[in-house]
Amino acid sequence: MDDAHKILCPYCRAELEEGAAGCPHCKRSFEGRNPAGALPVGTLLAGRYTVGEMLSLDGEGILYRGVENRGRFRVTIKEYFPITLSAERGSDWQLRPKPGSEVLLKTTRMDFADLYRSIQRITPATGLEAVLDVVEANNTVYAVLENPGGIPLDQWLDKQKKNVPPEAACAMLQPVFNGVAAMHQVGLVHRGICPENIRVLDNGRARLTGYATIGLRTAGSGLHGQLYEGYSAPEQYSAVEFEGRYTDVYSLSAVFYRMVCGQSPVPAAQRLVTDSNLGARTVNPAVPAYVSEALDLGLQLEPARRIQTVPQLGRALSSPQAAEEEARTLHAAGRRLQREKKPALSLTAILTGILILLAVLTLLTLWGLLGRVGQPEEPPASSQASSAPSAVTVNYVPDFVGMTYSQIQTNRQYAGIYLFYVTEEYSDSAPVGTVLTQEPAAGTAITEGENPTIRLVISKGPQMVEMPNTIGFTQEGAIHELESRGLVPSCFMVVNDGSYASGCVVACSVEPGTMVEAGSTIVVYIAADRDVQITTTPETADPAGQGESQDGDPEQTPAE
Structure with a gap:
């Protein structure tokens, strides 16, 4: 049979002619299997994939079962089809925008394609569900994903009916930690880490699924949002809050908390009103103190007080010394943050202070004039004051890793404080111009006026x-x-x-x-x-x- 017109039955994977209404081998009918608006079962996509039944629908699109026709293996297919931006599509299956949504639909569709192409470059060598292909058709984009097997972590935990020891949880989630770190290295944030999107394979290791653009995982973005109570970070509940690597740190900490405590943390939106979330050791006394401390730091509501990167979280969950070091660093950062947030003086206090200052200056001026009569001239007071030591201002080296070098060059604040020495390396995961490493490390204290040299290694892109x-x-x-x-x-x-x-x-x-x-x-x-x-x-x-x-x-x- 000509491969260009071959499809496989999505149920038994026998060969059929394109356009077949059913399979004569397994006697399954394709008609009416998928709801109106979704691609029909048996649709040939890109001349290579057969679309099967719809698995799920979210604010970003439709997830289908599918088959790769040449290799005869099962895949899943994610179609970008945002329900809030898309008009009802006709029999040609072309995606059309709602009136007034043309620009937003186009830009979000590009975001969807860029997301899955970026993940395709870093899989399958990580604990991430592999992206096999990205296809543009029907005026939209399709991501073809591997079928990883296994069962969702929430179902696996329900079957266990007991808490997971922290050491076992670390071993099980290590591939996921590695995969999320790989995403962060190329500037991606998952934003949907939860037991529902983690699959436990037959070998007991876990793999992360459930990719989505920022719009789906942020409230008020224009898409029909999809947040996960207990696992989504507090900054995801507002479209004006910035999200970063620490957003995934919160979600990973929440997943780990669920595994070792047997319950999910209190939802972030509720914690912002009244934080009643209990420490892991309080819920389960068998949890070591350092693990409980690390989870507390990973679940901080304020991003600045939270563990910042996934590798730091992984080390803190597996080492008492690393947990202690993170606690010391973040508590110091918290004290600085508290000082910066001290309430401003009231207007009455400011005016009172100005009046007192003016009165003091007037008295000093009169005293000086009276005292100068008949006295030899003395050097100006300013010359004496200039010899007094000034207060020392300490700055901290920013985290440049993940930024582009052009962003650093155009930031006047950076240019005025630091000197940069740049070298380049090939990188399979980081886009061209992205900072791979820096020296000294982020958070290093420097005295104002030092003008230290920051050594940056910049990505040359993939070889x-x-x-x-x-x-x-x-x-x-x-x-x-x-x-x-x-x-x-x-x-x-x-x-x-x-x-x-x-x-x-x-x-x-x-x-x-x-x-x-x-x-x-x-x-x-x-x-x-x-x-x-x-x-x-x-x-x-x-x-x-x-x-x-x-x-x-x-x-x-x-x-x-």
Whole structure:
């Protein structure tokens, strides 16, 4: 069958003609499976993916089950379709804006595409759900995601029926911590970290899902927002508050709190009114004091008093010494913040002070004039006063990591205080011009007037390499060739009707000769043995009757 017109049944993955109303193999009908406005089951997307049933709908778009037709493996497909900005679409499935929403829809659609392309560059080598493809069609954007398997963390915790020891929670969440740190390194903030968006795999490790643009995860943004009570940070409840890496620190701390305490923290919006959230050790006395202290620092309502980065949080949760150091640093920062927030003097007090000052100056002037009669001249008082020591002002080195060098150059405050020494390095994750590291570190104290030199390492962007032609290579040979060029092979077995040599490469996701980023994931399709047949029946493919099967099907075989 011509691949350009081939779809797979999203239930049993048998081959069908494009436009089929149902599957003769598993006897499932496609008509009426998805609600009006969603893509119909069986839609061919980008000539490569078959759309299945709708899984969920949020203010940003629609999540579908799907199948990658060439490799015969299951995927999920996120369609950008913001309900507050989109008009009802017709039979051509084109996304159209509501009157007056044209510009906002266009800019948010670009944000959606940029988000998933950025995540595609840093997956699947982290604890993040991998983005396999980003497709533009129907006047909108589709993100094709891996199907990670496993179950959501909230369901996993309900089945455990007991609290998770902090050491086990650290081990389970470590891939998620790594993945969120990788997002932060390229300037992304997840904003939706919660047990619902973390999946626990069969090996007990966790993987983070649920990506979204800032609009979906911030109240009052124009999209129909999606916040998670107990896990969303307080700054997400206002469109005028700035969000940063510390926003995800709050959510990760809340997830950890849920795992070790058996309950979620009090929702941030409620805490802003009356903070009644109990310390982790109060809820569960088995929690070590340093873990409870670290969680308290991670769940601070004011971002300036909160642990600032995910690596710092991870260290504080696993080391008493690191937790103590974070507490000492943040308590000092809190005292500075308190001094800066001292209430201003009232207008009456200011006027009274001015009057007193004027009276004192008048008396001193008269005294000086009377005392000068018949007395030799003395040096001006200002010359004596100038020799008095002045107060020393201490500044703290800002956190430049994650900023662009152009932002630093155009900031007059930075230019007036610091001298910058810049070097460049390739980076697979950080955009061109982004600061990778700095020396001295953020928070280092300096005396005003020192003009210290800040050494910055700036990203040159990803190193580009040429995609080799691996068609006909053995799986081992293709892996070696791709890895020698700094590419990451991801191999899948495809059904072989005898047209290909078993165990050899029949296609790749990138055409030979294409320039790609070093570190990019290349999907490599390996021909299976000829005697491997499609044996999945409707019952084994979907025992629950809802297309839930994810693992163990012969056609969906990652090549090990």
